Amino acid sequence: MTGDLGANAGRAPVVSAPLVSARGLVKSYGSGRAARRVLDEVDLDVAPGELLAVVGRSGSGKSTLLHLLGGLDRADAGSITVNGVRIESLSQAGLTELRRHQVGFVFQSFHLLPELSGFENVILPGRLAGDGTRAAARARSLIESLELGEAAARLPDTLSGGEQQRLAIARALVNDPALVLADEPTGNLDAESAAIVLGLLRRIAAGPRAVVLVTHDVEATALADRVIELRDGRPA
Amino acid sequence: MTSLLRISLARLRRRRARALLAAGGIAAAAAMLGAATTVAYSLGTGFDRAADRAGLPDAIAQFDEAPVDDVRPRVLALPNVREVSFRLEDGGVEVFSEGNYTRHAKVQGVREGRRGYAIVAGRDVRARGEVVLERGLEREWGVRLGDTVGLHEFRSDATLRVVGVAVTPDSVAFPLANGPRLYAHYEDVRDFMGERPGAVNIALVWVQNPALLDVTLAQARVASFGIAELRFVTREGIRSLIGQAAGIVIALLVAFSLVAVGAAVVMLAASAAADVQRRLASIGVLRTLGATPRAVAAGYALEAALVALPAGALGLAAGALAVGTPTERLLEALNELGPGIAIAWPLLGCLVGLVAIVAVTAAWPAWRAASRPPVETLAGADVVHVPGRARLGRGTLVSPTLRLGVRLALSRPARTAATIAVLAAAASVVLLILALAALLQRLESDPETVGKRYRLAVTAPAGAAAEIGRLPGVAGAAARYEVAAADSFALGESFTVVGFDGDHTRFEAPPLASGRRLDGEAEVEVGLGLAQALNLSPGATLAVQLPSGREVRYRVSGVVRALENEGRIAYVGAMRLRRAEPFLTPRIAVLLERGATKDSVAAELRAAGFFAEPVGGVTVQNGGFLDVLAALLRSLAGVIGLVCLYVLVQTLALTAQERRRAVAVLQTIGAARSQVAAVLAGSAFLVAAFGALAGIVLERLVVGPAASGLAASYVSLPLLAGARDAAIVTLGLAVLGLLAAAWVARTAVRRPIVAGLRED
Ligand SMILES: Nc1ncnc2c1ncn2[C@@H]1O[C@H](COP(=O)(O)OP(=O)(O)O)[C@@H](O)[C@H]1O
Ligand SMILES: [Mg+2]
Numbered sequence: 001m002t003g004d005l006g007a008n009a010g011r012a013p014v015v016s017a018p019l020v021s022a023r024g025l026v027k028s029y030g031s032g033r034a035a036r037r038v039l040d041e042v043d044l045d046v047a048p049g050e051l052l053a054v055v056g057r058s059g060s061g062k063s064t065l066l067h068l069l070g071g072l073d074r075a076d077a078g079s080i081t082v083n084g085v086r087i088e089s090l091s092q093a094g095l096t097e098l099r100r101h102q103v104g105f106v107f108q109s110f111h112l113l114p115e116l117s118g119f120e121n122v123i124l125p126g127r128l129a130g131d132g133t134r135a136a137a138r139a140r141s142l143i144e145s146l147e148l149g150e151a152a153a154r155l156p157d158t159l160s161g162g163e164q165q166r167l168a169i170a171r172a173l174v175n176d177p178a179l180v181l182a183d184e185p186t187g188n189l190d191a192e193s194a195a196i197v198l199g200l201l202r203r204i205a206a207g208p209r210a211v212v213l214v215t216h217d218v219e220a221t222a223l224a225d226r227v228i229e230l231r232d233g234r235p236a
Numbered sequence: 237m238t239s240l241l242r243i244s245l246a247r248l249r250r251r252r253a254r255a256l257l258a259a260g261g262i263a264a265a266a267a268m269l270g271a272a273t274t275v276a277y278s279l280g281t282g283f284d285r286a287a288d289r290a291g292l293p294d295a296i297a298q299f300d301e302a303p304v305d306d307v308r309p310r311v312l313a314l315p316n317v318r319e320v321s322f323r324l325e326d327g328g329v330e331v332f333s334e335g336n337y338t339r340h341a342k343v344q345g346v347r348e349g350r351r352g353y354a355i356v357a358g359r360d361v362r363a364r365g366e367v368v369l370e371r372g373l374e375r376e377w378g379v380r381l382g383d384t385v386g387l388h389e390f391r392s393d394a395t396l397r398v399v400g401v402a403v404t405p406d407s408v409a410f411p412l413a414n415g416p417r418l419y420a421h422y423e424d425v426r427d428f429m430g431e432r433p434g435a436v437n438i439a440l441v442w443v444q445n446p447a448l449l450d451v452t453l454a455q456a457r458v459a460s461f462g463i464a465e466l467r468f469v470t471r472e473g474i475r476s477l478i479g480q481a482a483g484i485v486i487a488l489l490v491a492f493s494l495v496a497v498g499a500a501v502v503m504l505a506a507s508a509a510a511d512v513q514r515r516l517a518s519i520g521v522l523r524t525l526g527a528t529p530r531a532v533a534a535g536y537a538l539e540a541a542l543v544a545l546p547a548g549a550l551g552l553a554a555g556a557l558a559v560g561t562p563t564e565r566l567l568e569a570l571n572e573l574g575p576g577i578a579i580a581w582p583l584l585g586c587l588v589g590l591v592a593i594v595a596v597t598a599a600w601p602a603w604r605a606a607s608r609p610p611v612e613t614l615a616g617a618d619v620v621h622v623p624g625r626a627r628l629g630r631g632t633l634v635s636p637t638l639r640l641g642v643r644l645a646l647s648r649p650a651r652t653a654a655t656i657a658v659l660a661a662a663a664s665v666v667l668l669i670l671a672l673a674a675l676l677q678r679l680e681s682d683p684e685t686v687g688k689r690y691r692l693a694v695t696a697p698a699g700a701a702a703e704i705g706r707l708p709g710v711a712g713a714a715a716r717y718e719v720a721a722a723d724s725f726a727l728g729e730s731f732t733v734v735g736f737d738g739d740h741t742r743f744e745a746p747p748l749a750s751g752r753r754l755d756g757e758a759e760v761e762v763g764l765g766l767a768q769a770l771n772l773s774p775g776a777t778l779a780v781q782l783p784s785g786r787e788v789r790y791r792v793s794g795v796v797r798a799l800e801n802e803g804r805i806a807y808v809g810a811m812r813l814r815r816a817e818p819f820l821t822p823r824i825a826v827l828l829e830r831g832a833t834k835d836s837v838a839a840e841l842r843a844a845g846f847f848a849e850p851v852g853g854v855t856v857q858n859g860g861f862l863d864v865l866a867a868l869l870r871s872l873a874g875v876i877g878l879v880c881l882y883v884l885v886q887t888l889a890l891t892a893q894e895r896r897r898a899v900a901v902l903q904t905i906g907a908a909r910s911q912v913a914a915v916l917a918g919s920a921f922l923v924a925a926f927g928a929l930a931g932i933v934l935e936r937l938v939v940g941p942a943a944s945g946l947a948a949s950y951v952s953l954p955l956l957a958g959a960r961d962a963a964i965v966t967l968g969l970a971v972l973g974l975l976a977a978a979w980v981a982r983t984a985v986r987r988p989i990v991a992g993l994r995e996d
Contacts, residue, residue, distance in 0.1 A: 128902075
């Protein structure tokens with residue numbers, strides 16, 4: 001079952017260089033006297049196969065960090081390399097490519113599209129990337145290995161939180177990204193579902209693929225290879 | 237009230253973007269309304285305004301030249317006559333000025349007394365050597381005040397100085413009418429014609445009581461002993477004559493206005509309902525805080541009115557301006573006057589109505605929402621309704637992004653339905669305009685549309701018909717006599733009498749509405765227009781007053797749907813007509829054989845010594861007139877197209893706004909800008925496709941039949957859009973949908989993705 005989670009899973013690391021490398025990241029919100037540095041010269045490396053947990057108080061900049069790493073937002077200063085690609089110099093089209101092929105996102109509130117069935121949600125990134133057939137095969141095997149066969153046929157609103165989050169993880173994996181970014185994925189789940197989801201993320205972080213997990217969950221930090229805490233805009 | 241106002245203003249300020257969007261919608265609806273009102277009001281009142289300004293007489297009598305001292309006492313002796321003035325008219329005068337030339341001018345010598353025309357530039361004729369031109373001539377030739385015009389006829393010549401420009405609606409304007417009119421000093425015209433002093437041939441008559449005009453005219457006939465060729469035209473007759481040229485179009489434009497108003501109301505109601513839907517939560521909060529439903533509704537009404545007032549004013553003005561120039565040109569062609577500043581009143585009425593409609597449409601759903609228990613309102617807020625079994629667009633043929641867009645639209649069924657309704661109304665009007673344009677073209681060029689089967693006509697004695705009938709390519713030929721007549725009992729009701737030698741249905745056979753074809757010289761087939769005017773039905777008697785003064789009576793055998801002369805036409809046998817009116821010259825109607833062309837037969841006729849003229853459709857002689865109409869219709873269609881674009885943009889912008897999280901998620905999982913646009917295009921295509929479909933059905937079943945009924949009750953006009961028009965409208969809506977999607981997507985993807993993802 002483990003082997004179905006991704007083609008990369010179980011493969012030996014081929015590179016010793018970090019998968020993600022961030023240097024001197026700065027991000028501020030507001031301007032003038034109201035300006036606030038949310039990230040202040042953050043340096044960060046994530047190795048292939050690593051499960052990195054990021055903790056910190058609410059408002060400490062954890063989500064902001066994930067957004068920058070995934071190319072959803074641009075840093076004010078600093079550089080980020082993901083799988084060998086310098087993302088601060090990418091165009092909008094380049095960032096779209098990055099999000100398509102290199103990064104998968106998992107959110108606290110799942111963010112499945114309510115109009116689409118579970119299966120359609122899972123396969124959508126593959127369709128957007130233009131390889132529907134391969135994505136369909138992959139989506140099917142992911143759905144099978146995550147035991148989502150029944151949920152895949154239904155609309156998200158009719159599913160439990162745990163089922164929705166597992167669908168969201170399958171969606172994040174369908175294009176076989178090198179980096180999975182999970183922002184408090186267990187925040188809206190009961191203990192049992194949370195344990196399942198954490199177990200999944202642990203299994204995903206293998207081979208060349210790394211997972212960065214933002215969490216409050218003590219159990220999550222116990223599973224992680226490494227834990228960093230953000231405080232005052234820097235890793236403490 | 238002041239606190240209500242303050243809350244409304246604050247709400248507007250906070251939601252400036254939405255207020256602007258709503259304002260845009262109102263402005264678009266107002267533009268439609270303004271355009272429709274301007275056209276309908278200007279054309280609807282143009283005749284009466286011009287007639288009043290000109291002091292158009294109740295009746296105009298024409299007769300062979302007679303001494304004014306003989307005619308005046310007889311006219312003034314008639315009961316009911318209030319005032320009379322006289323003119324001496326010379327027809328077929330050659331007029332030239334700066335390289336322009338016409339052979340058909342009518343020059344009228346005006347005497348003291350009321351004029352019956354309105355001076356619209358310069359001044360009236362005061363002294364000899366001066367001339368006032370009709371406006372059509374002045375425009376067409378570009379003549380200025382102070383220029384001179386030359387007159388020539390036989391051995392007479394004159395040069396007159398232009399001192400003014402006049403309008404009178406007793407006929408259409410030059411060049412639509414082929415002869416322009418010039419008004420000069422009576423003595424100049426008398427000299428030019430070589431008439432005796434005091435000779436006149438036109439009397440303008442104003443009466444005390446227009447309702448009794450028929451009686452007055454009948455008595456005038458009795459008292460007309462010694463006056464030859466007496467003919468009357470009445471103000472009502474003129475009105476219907478002018479109507480011939482533009483009646484169909486004016487009625488259609490009125491129909492357009494009605495549809496436009498309907499569409500505007502639907503559009504406003506839809507956007508108001510959508511707005512309330514978006515704000516259900518805040519309504520719930522207000523109710524929880526103790527606001528009454530009435531206060532909530534009043535707040536919404538006030539807020540909506542605050543937006544509607546400036547937006548509506550702007551839109552109305554823009555719509556009125558857009559159609560102002562073509563409308564003005566159409567009025568000029570009809571010798572009518574535009575309303576000028578008076579148009580402000582109906583537009584102001586529209587503004588009041590519009591603001592009221594907007595306020596009511598905003599208040600009504602708010603009131604309904606506020607009347608529900610607050611808990612329900614709060615709970616119902618922001619729920620995205622997903623149609624349970626909506627499995628539209630399953631399969632791999634349709635792109636997943638388009639399919640997603642379709643589902644986004646379906647998750648807002650009420651708004652989607654409202655949008656479809658507006659697009660359908662707009663599409664049906666555009667289809668109507670296209671159908672009308674096609675009809676105008678056919679009316680002008682295809683005699684079949686007016687029931688004429690012969691393609692050529694020859695002016696020749698009746699005896700030539702047999703010879704022409706034997707020529708190769710000719711299937712038949714018959715003499716056709718035509719004469720203008722009036723009803724003996726209602727002299728104001730004029731119509732055309734057509735008499736054929738033999739069976740007229742071979743040559744000219746408008747469809748029967750009731751009764752049967754005529755059988756013998758005692759019977760007549762009347763057009764539906766005439767039947768309606770005189771209340772005739774099969775079995776009734778038609779008493780025809782001919783120009784010779786003789787009266788002929790016929791029994792009505794049937795009523796036909798003739799388009800010519802607005803259906804004011806009567807078909808009879810030629811024999812009795814010729815006995816009563818011996819000096820009629822016929823035209824020979826020439827029916828072509830199958831396979832023969834107009835040109836080949838015309839050549840045969842020429843070889844035999846006959847000059848053949850092609851037979852056209854209705855009596856709109858001038859292509860320029862149709863051009864003016866086309867320009868007017870085009871500007872209306874343009875306004876409608878813009879409204880459709882706006883409606884689509886508004887709907888998609890609302891969707892993108894409401895579903896900005898979905899847009900952000902799409903971008904997060906790798907959607908490019910074009911793919912976000914494709915999702916929106918999916919929504920747009922759904923409403924465009926159903927809008928076009930519903931529009932086509934609406935036009936075919938409701939709008940088309942209604943408009944053709946309105947346009948001319950005396951005939952059945954084929955105002956149904958064809959497949960080509962339907963395809964054009966469908967394609968046009970799809971293109972507009974694509975434009976709107978691209979536009980909205982552009983702004984939607986500019987928003988930061990993370991802002992869309994953050995929970996609110
Ligand atoms: N778009 C934004 N505009 C202004 N401030 C923002 C924006 N996004 C985040 N912030 C602020 O940045 C800080 C860090 O936010 P976030 O990264 O979401 O924290 P965390 O995920 O650790 O709770 C918070 O104080 C938040 O209010
Ligand atoms: Mg966060």
